[in-house]
Amino acid sequence: MxxxxxxxxxxxxxxxxxxxxxxxxxxxxxxxxxxxxxxxxxxxxxxxxxxxxxxxxxxxxxxxxxxxxxxxxxxxxxxxxxxxxxxxxxxxxNIRPHWGILTGVRPSKLMRTLINKNGRKEAQNYFINRLLVTPEKTKLTYDVAQNENKIISLSKPEHYSLYISIPFCPTRCSYCSFVSHSVEQAKTLIPLYIKNLCEEIKYTAQIADKLNLKLSTIYWGGGTPTSLNVEQINMIAKTISENFYVSAALEYTVEAGRPDTITFEKLQTLSENKVNRISINPQTFNDAVLIEIGRKHTAQDTFDAYNLARKFDFNINMDLITGLPTDTVDSFKNSIDTAINLNPDNITIHTLALKRASKLVSQIGIDKATGDTQSMLEYANKNLENNGYIPYYLYRQSRTIGNLENVGWAKVNTECFYNVYMMEEVHSVFGCGGGAVTKLRNPFNNEISRIFNFKYPYEYNIRFNEILERKNNIITYYNSIKMP
Ligand code: SF4
Known part of the structure; x- marks a missing residue:
């Protein structure tokens, strides 16, 4: 075309x-x-x-x-x-996309700006009549924008969040396009990666101290952080707790992700190091679909990991995905019902994105993933709402099936602060590790500047000195905006 x-x-x-x-x-x-x-x-x-x-x-x-x-x-x-x-x-x-001509990643940010400018009614009218967003998606966006407000109001100009990147997974999911290496393939890289990561964490803490900045939230993502062994997890967690004032943080999340990587010892280590939120991501409770997407765990592994994690005092999130290859509306409904019955604090519903770099698009073929994602989302939204979950975080990605959205749902007062701060660009996020991005937000004019770490773990290891040099740009940046 x-x-x-x-x-x-x-x-x-x-x-x-x-x-x-x-x-x-x-x-x-x-x-x-x-x-x-x-x-x-x-x-x-x-x-x-x-x-x-x-x-x-x-x-x-x-x-x-x-x-x-x-x-x-x-x-x-x-x-x-x-x-x-x-x-x-x-x-x-004969297609009428639900989000109209709105193609941006952050609809709730736009909604908030419009509300502040012209009030609620005008903002909603603009979504529906000017951007052709359906009334349902407009309401969802409005609800998210409202629910985010109290989280955003807790952030102060001197606040920042810390992001730790662990770009390793047990195997690669067929729909994945991230830079994530299988633990098996990356075995020889990991020890040096962790040593360097700990070094970068220490250096970042020194910079934050020098600038008198205050830690707001911590988030380990990836990848699958719990694909590391317990000693490696402990080493990173100790480095963080020895160099940052973790007790003062609002929240500390580790995205455990794959249920089959979760053990009692790993959870214990995380808990001892003050982690208070984890993610256990089933994606679906249909074992045949799990095989189809290349995840080597079963629904039973999710139940086991969840029950284990409930022995600790974590807020627990579960991710599900609409539109997975061979999944059906009925099977997805069963996944939602199962997740709700387990009663996790947060449930995040993603719409499958067909990324060119994924195996699903480049080798398997997208015709396998053509599910009725809108019906799945409608069912999820209705049932989550009926079971006491509120939508508090919303973003859109390119190439999702049906051009639909990703929404974080939470029981009241268990919302993930980091998700909102990161997605709505509320304050700076200091990223450590391969592929991490440090996003610097000017609290006076909302402008964003970025410092990129090297993407691949081998590059991160080989050119690590340059990573530390780039971190100095944080000091230059904050000095230039003259923090009070
Ligand atoms: S768990 Fe996430 S990062 Fe890892 S392979 Fe699957 S989609 Fe990619």
Whole structure:
């Protein structure tokens, strides 16, 4: 499929609309003043005060022109162009995407900005009438924005969160596109990786102290942090508790992830080091689907890990995914019912994202993952709400089936602070480890700057000195914004 644009400034938004309706079609963008008459081509030409869209797509031929005000503001022109293309594609495909032309990652951030500017009613109207978001998704976004408020209000300008990256997993899930190495493959890298990580953690603590910053939350992600052995976990956890004032943190999460990596000893070590939230992620309670996605555990492993973890005082999160290969609406409903019966503090519902780098897309074929994700989400939302969970965290990813969302649900007062701080970019996050990103947020103007660590563990090990040098940019940054 070709998107041919004449000098149009908003390639990005128009590409997004094409991907929204034709997510599995390879898309090429060209820039030319000449109409391309090839099949499966869309020409978008902006003239003085009008926009013309013409072309042919899957045997539909179209040619339309729409006028707009001569002095239209740039952001309004973006919306007009996107709506125009949306309408044409919607007529051709008979599809009405639930999130309308809204393609951003953080709908609740936009909702909050609109509420602050124009009030609740106007904000909701804008979502429904201008961005064409359905009333259901608008309500979900509004609820999330409301529930996030109390968490956001706890953050102060001097606060930061600490992220620890453990990019290793027992095996690779078929839908995964992260830089995560299997523990087996990475065996020789891991000891040096942990030594370097501990060094980076210490150095980060020194920087935070020097700048008088206050630790708000800690989060170990990956990967699967509990794919490390108990000594390795202990070494990292001790380094954190010896260098940071962990007791003052609002929350300390370790994403255990795979149930088959969880043991009593690992949980004990985490608990002794003041971890108070963990994630045990079944993804589904259907064993056949687990085999299909390449996870070497069963539903029973999840029950066992959950019961073990309940012997400690953790808040527990469980992740489920809609749209997994070979999963059905009924099987997903069973997964939701099972999770709710277990009564974890948090349940996070993801929509499967078909990432190009995943085995599912590159080798298995996406036709295996075509589930009715919207029906699955509707069932999940209704039942989570009926069982006392509130939506408190929402984000969207590209290439999800049906272009749908990911939502964190929690029993009241068990919401994960880190998820909100990170997703809504409330304060700085200092990242340690391979692939981690340090996100520096200016509390006075909300601007974000980033410092990237090397992506792959071997690179992280080999070029570790550069990582420490880059960390000094945190000092330069905070000095430049003159914290009180
Ligand atoms: S557990 Fe997560 S990071 Fe690890 S392979 Fe599966 S999807 Fe990727």
């Amino acid at each position: 070709i998107l041919n644009i004449n000098d149009h400034k908003y390639h990005y938004e128009l590409e997004n609309i094409c991907r929204l309706f034709f997510p599995y079609e390879p898309l090429t963008v060209t820039e030319s003043n000449v109409i391309n008459t090839n099949n499966n081509t869309i020409n978008v030409f902006e003239n003085d005060s009008s926009l013309s869209v013409s072309g042919s797509l899957f045997e539909h031929i179209f040619s339309k022109t729409r006028d707009y005000e001569k002095n239209i503001a740039d952001d309004e022109l973006i919306i007009e162009s996107a709506l125009f293309l949306f309408e044409i594609f919607s007529n051709i495909t």
